[in-house]
Amino acid sequence: MNYDFNKSINRLGTSSAKWDSTEELFGEMDLLPLWVADMDFKVPNEVLSAIQSQATHGIFGYTAKMDGYYDAVISWMRKRHQWKIKKEWICSSPGVVPALSLIVQAFSQPGDKIIVQPPVYYPFMKVIESHERQVVFNPLQYKNDRYEMDFEDLISKIDDSVKMLFLCNPHNPGGRVWTKEELVRLGDICLAHNILVISDEIHSDLVFKPNVHTPFAAISEAFSTNSISCTAPSKTFNLAGLQSSNIIIQNESLREKFNVEIDKYFLGLTNTFGVIATEAAYNFGEQWLEECLDYVEGNLHFITEYFKTRLPSINVLPLEATYLAWIDCRELGLTAEELETLLLSKAKVALNQGYTFGPGGEGFVRMNLACPRHIIEKAVKQMEEAILSVQAKTVV
Numbered sequence: 276m277n278y279d280f281n282k283s284i285n286r287l288g289t290s291s292a293k294w295d296s297t298e299e300l301f302g303e304m305d306l307l308p309l310w311v312a313d314m315d316f317k318v319p320n321e322v323l324s325a326i327q328s329q330a331t332h333g334i335f336g337y338t339a340k341m342d343g344y345y346d347a348v349i350s351w352m353r354k355r356h357q358w359k360i361k362k363e364w365i366c367s368s369p370g371v372v373p374a375l376s377l378i379v380q381a382f383s384q385p386g387d388k389i390i391v392q393p394p395v396y397y398p399f400m401k402v403i404e405s406h407e408r409q410v411v412f413n414p415l416q417y418k419n420d421r422y423e424m425d426f427e428d429l430i431s432k433i434d435d436s437v438k439m440l441f442l443c444n445p446h447n448p449g450g451r452v453w454t455k456e457e458l459v460r461l462g463d464i465c466l467a468h469n470i471l472v473i474s475d476e477i478h479s480d481l482v483f484k485p486n487v488h489t490p491f492a493a494i495s496e497a498f499s500t501n502s503i504s505c506t507a508p509s510k511t512f513n514l515a516g517l518q519s520s521n522i523i524i525q526n527e528s529l530r531e532k533f534n535v536e537i538d539k540y541f542l543g544l545t546n547t548f549g550v551i552a553t554e555a556a557y558n559f560g561e562q563w564l565e566e567c568l569d570y571v572e573g574n575l576h577f578i579t580e581y582f583k584t585r586l587p588s589i590n591v592l593p594l595e596a597t598y599l600a601w602i603d604c605r606e607l608g609l610t611a612e613e614l615e616t617l618l619l620s621k622a623k624v625a626l627n628q629g630y631t632f633g634p635g636g637e638g639f640v641r642m643n644l645a646c647p648r649h650i651i652e653k654a655v656k657q658m659e660e661a662i663l664s665v666q667a668k669t670v671v
């Protein structure tokens with residue numbers, strides 16, 4: 276091990292959304308922030324050195340992406356995901372969510388329908404609704420602690436107004452790594468009904484062995500030309516604040532339309548540090564990533580065993596990907612409001628509430644595991660005490 280993920284780094288007072296905005300957002304003091312998806316870990320040494328050397332240079336003018344940048348992205352996709360992409364397919368965007376927003380504008384009209392598979396990353400719904408398109412739910416089926424796609428329901432929801440499907444690949448929350456077979460079924464249905472697949476692959480590097488991520492567009496030429504893939508180094512290497520993402524579009528006419536939207540808002544320029552960090556991370560960050568994944572898997576194992584042995588009414592789902600544990604609290608028999616209040620006011624943990632992820636999320640919470648183990652230990656202990664105190668009252 277080269278990196279010490281147990282090391283605590285104080286993020287308070289660093290303008291960290293996760294640490295410094297928690298009180299304002301959740302209305303409670305002294306909360307352990309285990310909500311938004313960034314890590315409390317320092318980035319790979321090579322990324323830090325690249326940023327430091329640019330900072331020392333002292334000039335932060337407009338920045339261009341050079342061949343070295345594109346080579347780093349292309350070789351990462353090939354090495355990690357056996358996905359062969361070309362330089363000209365790579366489009367810029369300040370982030371994946373901004374890209375989703377531009378995609379909605381570029382490829383649909385107000386009133387059109389866009390399918391999502393809840394429980395799912397809540398900005399999917401927000402992006403669709405804020406552009407006055409209709410959200411169509413194709414809920415995932417929850418079977419034996421695992422989510423599966425419901426293809427019959429999907430087909431039944433399709434009509435001429437459906438223009439797009441937002442695929443979360445791997446899935447947040449719930450941590451599924453969709454298999455090639457599942458993606459082929461989904462992709463075939465979308466092709467047959469002329470539905471554009473927007474594959475959000477931001478979590479694709481955060482996959483636990485033996486699961487293997489399949490880039491949707493890598494499955495076939497037909498899928499590649501009927502899709503847009505949203506990728507980023509931000510979750511993988513903890514670079515969310517640097518606003519760097521790569522939107523990969525093979526289909527030339529889709530790419531042109533996307534770039535028209537980017538140009539409309541002058542969003543094509545990139546953040547100096549985002550470019551430098553992305554290149555360094557993709558070139559040199561693999562060892563760090565492997566160690567990070569092992570550490571996070573250890574955290575997952577810890578909370579799973581903790582609740583299994585001490586509080587079996589709380590069920591931690593097995594994760595195939597992401598550092599976001601998805602925890603089933605339904606056996607507690609609390610309403611969404613009661614669960615939220617209990618966790619915030621008594622347990623003093625700021626988690627994401629399941630209901631915010633859409634239908635099927637009620638009674639679950641999402642916990643960010645990308646932090647030193649002692650924070651996780653404290654959080655689960657506080658949760659246990661809070662839950663037991665409520666249960667004791669009910670018994671009395």
Ligand SMILES: Cc1ncc(COP(=O)(O)O)c(C=O)c1O
Pocket residue numbers: 312369370371372373396443447475477478507509515520
């Ligand atoms: C599925 C998914 N997409 C996108 C994002 C955010 O992307 P960005 O910060 O690039 O807008 C997240 C962050 O948690 C996410 O989980």
